[in-house]
Amino acid sequence: MRKFKLFFDKEKEEKWLNEMCRQGWGMTNFFMGVYTFMPCAPGQYTYQVDLPEFQGGTGSRDQRKRDYIEFVESTGAEYVCSWVFYMIFRKETCKGNFKLYTDPESEIRLFGRLRRLFLLVGLIEFFLSIFQTANYINYVTNYWGPNLGENVVMFLGLCLPYAFTITIIIMVIRFTRKINKLKLYQ
């Protein structure tokens, strides 16, 4: 079974994956927002979405990625898939708890990495928004015509990058709040 869904919040994503698993659908792959599910025993796995830290260590990024996967797998978990910087792991529920980050220090670092990634994407989106605004003004002044469909497409082309930028800013604020909250427990 395939499902399309976009997540900005990895915790909500984990919740959803675990809920799907409870209903007997174990996630096995991800590509461009499309999740692939295979039948499994209800609640067979616990899922974790990770943005691993490849700091330190030697070798290429690929080598370190393999190292990390092997390390996590040695603790009884299973590597499911990766997507750009993200990785998804799962562990059979009967093998015990599954949480990749168990102390405030490492969680702060995790949310710091997430925040950096979102800031970068947000910046790109922001410039795209400005570019699209200029594009739109140009269209309205020179080509605005009776073709309603085209007008709508142009307008959506303007709104989407802004909506994206705003969502990302909200997430960056949320990550910052989370980090500040965690710092109290440090």
Place this chain on the structure above:
Amino acid sequence: MAERQTAMTEAVYYILLSLKAPNHGYGIIQNTLEITKGRLELGAGTLYGAVNTLLDRGWIRLYSEDKHSRKKKQYLITEKGNTALEQEIKRLEELLENGRNIMCTEAGKEEKHEEI
């Protein structure tokens, strides 16, 4: 300048303790679980980050690497790590002693207050 001694995180403390003898990642998790009687289960991501930080600091070192086994990398505490651990234990002892001293006398005082 000497490295300032700040409090270790629980993860770092138990990783160092688990590496008094050569051990691999999963072994560290198991050992920590055992000596804390199941209280502290280190997550793989937390452990991975902490082990890399400790390697960078020179508190632990790679002991052996088995290319064929899943649990391939074994680590061991270094001289520097040992010193840090000893300092931390001293710091914790002081913490505990001060706490106990003050809590005991406080308890005594409170009882007296109640008597009056």
